[in-house]
Amino acid sequence: MRGHAVVAVRATRLEGKQNVMRANLSDDCEVAVIGAGPYGLAVAAHLRAADINTRVFGRALSFWRENMPKGMRLRSPWIATHIADPDKKFSLDAFARRVALARCEQLPLEQFVQYGEWFQTQTVPDLDTRRVKRVESLGPGFRLRLEDGDAVHARRVVVAMGLARQEWRPPPFEGIDGALVSHSCEHAALDKWSGKRVAVIGRGQSACESAALLRQSGAEVDLICRGEVHWIGADPAQADRERDSLWWLRELLQAPSAVGPFPWSWLNELPGWEHRLPHSLRAWIGSRSLRAAATRWIMPGFAGVHVLAGRAIRSVKTEGMRVALELSDGTKHYDHVLLGTGYRIDIAKLGVLSSELIGKVARSGGSPVLTAGFESNVPGLHFAGASAVSSFGPLMRFIAGAGYAARSVARGVLAAQGREKLAALMARASYPFGSAQHMSPP
Numbered sequence: 379m380r381g382h383a384v385v386a387v388r389a390t391r392l393e394g395k396q397n398v399m400r401a402n403l404s405d406d407c408e409v410a411v412i413g414a415g416p417y418g419l420a421v422a423a424h425l426r427a428a429d430i431n432t433r434v435f436g437r438a439l440s441f442w443r444e445n446m447p448k449g450m451r452l453r454s455p456w457i458a459t460h461i462a463d464p465d466k467k468f469s470l471d472a473f474a475r476r477v478a479l480a481r482c483e484q485l486p487l488e489q490f491v492q493y494g495e496w497f498q499t500q501t502v503p504d505l506d507t508r509r510v511k512r513v514e515s516l517g518p519g520f521r522l523r524l525e526d527g528d529a530v531h532a533r534r535v536v537v538a539m540g541l542a543r544q545e546w547r548p549p550p551f552e553g554i555d556g557a558l559v560s561h562s563c564e565h566a567a568l569d570k571w572s573g574k575r576v577a578v579i580g581r582g583q584s585a586c587e588s589a590a591l592l593r594q595s596g597a598e599v600d601l602i603c604r605g606e607v608h609w610i611g612a613d614p615a616q617a618d619r620e621r622d623s624l625w626w627l628r629e630l631l632q633a634p635s636a637v638g639p640f641p642w643s644w645l646n647e648l649p650g651w652e653h654r655l656p657h658s659l660r661a662w663i664g665s666r667s668l669r670a671a672a673t674r675w676i677m678p679g680f681a682g683v684h685v686l687a688g689r690a691i692r693s694v695k696t697e698g699m700r701v702a703l704e705l706s707d708g709t710k711h712y713d714h715v716l717l718g719t720g721y722r723i724d725i726a727k728l729g730v731l732s733s734e735l736i737g738k739v740a741r742s743g744g745s746p747v748l749t750a751g752f753e754s755n756v757p758g759l760h761f762a763g764a765s766a767v768s769s770f771g772p773l774m775r776f777i778a779g780a781g782y783a784a785r786s787v788a789r790g791v792l793a794a795q796g797r798e799k800l801a802a803l804m805a806r807a808s809y810p811f812g813s814a815q816h817m818s819p820p
Contacts, residue, residue, distance in 0.1 A: 406531045407433045409791060410522055412510050412730060413538035414438045414498060416461045417763035420780035421536050423463040423501040424788040430795075433530065435506045435522070439494035441540050442487065445563040449591045451484035453583055453673055454776055458635040459485055461497045462781030468500050484675055513537075514732045519758060534758040536787055539728055541764050544721040548579070550694040551717060558701050559694075559715045562588045572596035574713035577703060579691075581607045585718025586672035590679035592716070600710065602686045602703070608671040635778035638667025645771075649782050652771035653750065657742065660771060667772040670720070725765055735759070742768050751790020752783055760787055 409425055411418050414436035425432040452459055460469040473493045474481060498505055509525040519533040545561040556564070562584050568591045578589040581603035589601045601607075633643035642663050645652060652660055686705070693704040694715075701712050724744030726736050740747045740755040745768035752760045752770075762783040766774040773779035 407431045408532065409433075409534045409536060410435065410520070410530060410532035411536045411538055412436065412513070412522075413540060413542075413763070414502070414505055415441055415538065415540045415763070416494065416777045416780045417540065417783055418536070418538035419494070419498055419502060420462040420784040421538055421762055421787050423468075424784040425791065426501070427464040428788050428792055430788070430791055433504075433506060433532070434502045435508060435510050435524075436539075437507050438498040438505060439491045441542055441563075442494065443491050444566050445542075446487055447562070447565050447588060447591055448488065448567045449594070450487040450587055451675075452487065452490055452777075453484075454778060455483050455634075455636055456481055456485065458637075458776065458778035459490065460781075461494060461777065462784055463497075463501055468497050473497070484673075510730050512732055513730050513735060515735060515738075515756075534760065534791060536752075536760040536762055537725070537728065537730070537765065538762040539730070539765075541721050543727045543729055544723055544764065545717075546719050546722040547717060548691070548719055550691055551579075551715065554694065554696060554701070557714075558696055558699070559717065561717045561719070563721075568592050568597075568716075569595040571714055574598070575711070576600075577602055577701075577710070577712045577715045578718050579603070579715060580670065580718030580720065581605065581672070581687075582670035582718060582720060583672050583676075584720065585670075586680065587676050588716055588718050589683045590676050593682045594679055599682070600684045600686055600712070602689050602691070602705070603670075604688065604690070606687045607685060608669070609674045609677070610671045611673040611675060635773060635776060637772050637776055637778070638663070642667050646773045649770040649773050649779060650750070650786075652773075653769060657768075661768070664767060664772050668767075668775065721764070723765055723767065725761070728765075745769070749790075750786060751793070752787050753790055760790070762787060 408431040411434045512523040690706040748769035
């Protein structure tokens with residue numbers, strides 16, 4: 379009897395602790411969205427339109443504002459740069475009309491950030507800018523620990539943190555002082571190296587555009603890469619003269635979002651179909667669509683960049699306040715090395731999921747394996763944006779994929795709740811492609 383009494387007392391104490399813990403949780407919600415970039419905002423807009431109690435945590439467009447250099451332009455065409463909302467009321471076209479912004483195919487980064495901030499004020503005016511420090515399992519749902527010590531309980535969590543903390547550093551550069559070696563995502567401006575000698579590593583869009591911006595700011599720049607730069611898109615030299623029939627054919631065949639080469643670009647417009655493909659085929663299409671390449675509109679600003687193609691980096695050494703790169707054809711010295719080496723998804727590096735949660739999430743490499751509602755195998759834990767590329771294809775790396783992701787998450791949450799609003803939401807947001815819709819008046 380005494381043993382039963384001890385067990386009963388312990389159970390009562392445990393229940394009391396759980397009640398106290400729940401009492402300390404503030405502002406419980408159905409869904410908590412972590413991240414306030416295009417994907418987080420689009421998901422929140424769709425959930426709220428479906429009357430789902432949703433809270434969003436993060437600073438609007440913070441990665442775009444703080445981790446991309448001033449002077450960059452978006453690779454996505456105008457038609458693929460709308461942040462999705464269910465009624466298409468807050469498109470880039472609507473913002474452009476509001477602020478008298480002239481339409482252009484490569485929108486400057488600063489103007490896109492302004493558009494994203496306006497979208498946030500319209501759809502998530504109560505954005506909670508506190509940082510989420512940890513997400514933990516808690517009964518039927520999750521507990522979010524915030525930077526100020528507060529906690530929030532949510533039945534579902536959508537992680538929409540984009541490329542935050544996902545940058546890839548080649549092994550030879552690991553551990554070197556950030557004053558000498560940094561990743562392109564660590565800078566909001568590149569003019570600090572004016573008059574300096576800088577090596578940019580890589581040959582993709584980020585590397586080539588960073589090299590051009592460095593050169594324009596007065597730096598001496600070497601672009602070091604394993605192979606030749608692969609240029610895509612229209613040649614700016616042809617802008618003022620008649621373009622040939624091959625150019626017009628490419629334009630005719632190109633999919634709206636322009637993600638990947640023809641014909642894969644059209645398949646990439648249909649993430650739901652791509653999700654049904656075998657993983658190996660989806661991975662091959664992804665590597666083909668996201669291979670290192672740079673758009674030709676960079677080329678006018680690229681003049682003066684010295685391209686060292688086909689060089690292998692054998693060793694990296696620091697010599698005082700300089701970096702010595704031993705290449706396959708000799709050693710070169712630089713004041714700084716900028717890594718334009720891209721990103722590799724590993725949700726463990728996001729830094730918000732508890733080790734317990736990370737251990738439960740089924741992953742392929744570092745990417746979560748997701749169902750049709752962008753839900754992981756952990757019930758109620760969803761991932762949208764770059765973390766979903768492995769499951770839904772390369773469109774998830776671009777703004778154009780936010781619409782599909784948002785609709786899918788909303789449908790999934792509504793289906794789980796068993797609400798009749800599912801049919802109405804699908805009818806209202808039934809356009810089949812990504813967010814790349816012809817929203818401008820004809």
